[in-house]
Amino acid sequence: MFYKDYDNAREPLTAVCEKNDGFQCFRLAELYQHGRGGPVDLAKAAEIYEKSCANDYPEACERRSDMAREGTGTPQIELEFATKACAGGRPAACTRAGQQLHAGRGVEADLTQAIEMYQSGCKLGDIDGCTGVGDLLFSQSSADAKMRGVNAYINACVGHSAYGCFKAAIAFHDGTGTKRDVAKAEQHFAKACEWQIDDACHVVKQLSASGASRSSSS
Numbered sequence: 307m308f309y310k311d312y313d314n315a316r317e318p319l320t321a322v323c324e325k326n327d328g329f330q331c332f333r334l335a336e337l338y339q340h341g342r343g344g345p346v347d348l349a350k351a352a353e354i355y356e357k358s359c360a361n362d363y364p365e366a367c368e369r370r371s372d373m374a375r376e377g378t379g380t381p382q383i384e385l386e387f388a389t390k391a392c393a394g395g396r397p398a399a400c401t402r403a404g405q406q407l408h409a410g411r412g413v414e415a416d417l418t419q420a421i422e423m424y425q426s427g428c429k430l431g432d433i434d435g436c437t438g439v440g441d442l443l444f445s446q447s448s449a450d451a452k453m454r455g456v457n458a459y460i461n462a463c464v465g466h467s468a469y470g471c472f473k474a475a476i477a478f479h480d481g482t483g484t485k486r487d488v489a490k491a492e493q494h495f496a497k498a499c500e501w502q503i504d505d506a507c508h509v510v511k512q513l514s515a516s517g518a519s520r521s522s523s524s
Contacts, residue, residue, distance in 0.1 A: 315334075316337055335355045335366065335369070338354065339369075355369050364393075365391070367399070368396045370383070370387040371403075382413060389423070395430060397426075397430035398432055398434075400426040401423070401432045404439070408424075408438065408442065437458070437462045437467055440470065444473070456482075456483040468506075469498075472503050475491045475498060492510065492513045492514075
């Protein structure tokens, strides 16, 4: 009901939202955020998104986090609602929470929690989450962390991330975090090259030349 009928939607949606309907609260908050059926009121939109989030509508949690990042709220609010959205299965919110914790943007940096958030985003299919957790894990000294980092890069590559393919290729080529495998390295470099990473194209040519050289000398 009230789809596209913005001029008359605020009052009835308010009545339904007061009954703790998360979805209808979300729709009402959008009206205030974008000035549909009345003036823009970002403070009111933020308040209603919070109510929608509290009533189990994860997209509202994500939208509240986004508003805080854009200036309607603090970094602490941004992280709080991104974390709630992540728990509700919103992959991009997981990754953004990871990025905020990684950078310490307005909150205390926490690499352990950043890894957890990135990993949640990756598991939910967000490619930036996979590359984010890959970078953090691969930079650590332990063999287990590096192995998990390579796996994250591979997942990113499967999701068509040129960067993920390139980083996985380097790991296979150098035998870091995984068994050295030049054939797999070449495959991943080729994928990265296909998706416009020039350094990967250069390495593919070198590996092909060295392979041809070995074949002619045998």
